[in-house]
Amino acid sequence: MQVAIDGPAGAGKSTIAKKLAAVYGMTYLDTGAMYRCIAHCVLNQGGNFENTDDIIRIAEKAAITFDGDRVFCNNKEVTEEIRTPLVSRHTSDVACIREVRELLVRQQKAYAKDHAVVMDGRDIGSVVLPDADFKFFLDADVLERARRRKKELDERGIVKSLEKIAQEINQRDDNDRNREEGPLIQMADAIVIDTTGKSIEQVCDAMRKYIDGAKA
Incomplete structure (x- = not known):
């Protein structure tokens, strides 16, 4: 089974x-973390976010794994490091590059072929898993x-x-929706859920009703 979650x-x-x-x-594959890893690599390897070739070169050498x-990334745990405001700010700078997206999307598709997966991102339903269940x-x-973001930052x-x-969120929304490669898209066949004012449990229950109803 494949579940695509965008937003x-x-x-x-x-x-x-x-x-x-x-x-x-099922296996959860954090596609956003993969783009964050590339941004983190660029920052730590002295790359230039205005130099596309530089970013592509770094992305091609990045080995990203999950446990x-x-x-x-490159055999070093970066779970916390990729969640800093600086990495967040630059993630959309690497996510808009076609070659970077193609590289990571290939990895995501390959993984989904052999595993039951839940993936979340901006273009999962439109590009990565267009035939998701x-x-x-x-x-x-x-x-x-x-x-929600402030609560996360405060806790850290x-x-x-x-x-x-x-x-910053407004700016990122604008970047995500208007980039040429893998923009944030609400697919016509996607089930839309507004999470405003809802707990995690309430949203999960709503999604499970669709999944369990289809499986019944």
Whole structure:
């Protein structure tokens, strides 16, 4: 079984994807973490985000692996390092590059061939898993998404104002929706769920009703 979950930053995709994968005994593949790994590599290898060739070269050499919730890049755990505001800010800079997307999408498709997967991202239902058994599009208003992001940052001791976070989310939304390669798209056959004001459990229950109903 393949489950594709798309939506903008902060809509709850990753948390809910992990929970669904656990419920159904499937593998969760964090595609967003893969793009974050490339941005992290560029930052740590002295790359230039304005030099596309530089980013492609770094991406081609990056070895990204997962162990449960843990993320590794070039044999080093980067689970926490790829979640910093700096990496978040530059992730869309690498995600808009066609060669980088093609490289990572090939890896994602190859993995999905041999595993029951739950994947979340921006272009899972449109590009990575166009024939997925279930496609979901999760959304929430910007302020709610900013509050969730601030809570995450606060828990990690990173101080940033709610206004600044909302501003960054708006910018990322704009980048994700308007980039040429793998833009954020709400597919016509996707089940749309607004997560504003809903708990993780409520959203998961809503998604499980669709999945279990189809399996019955």
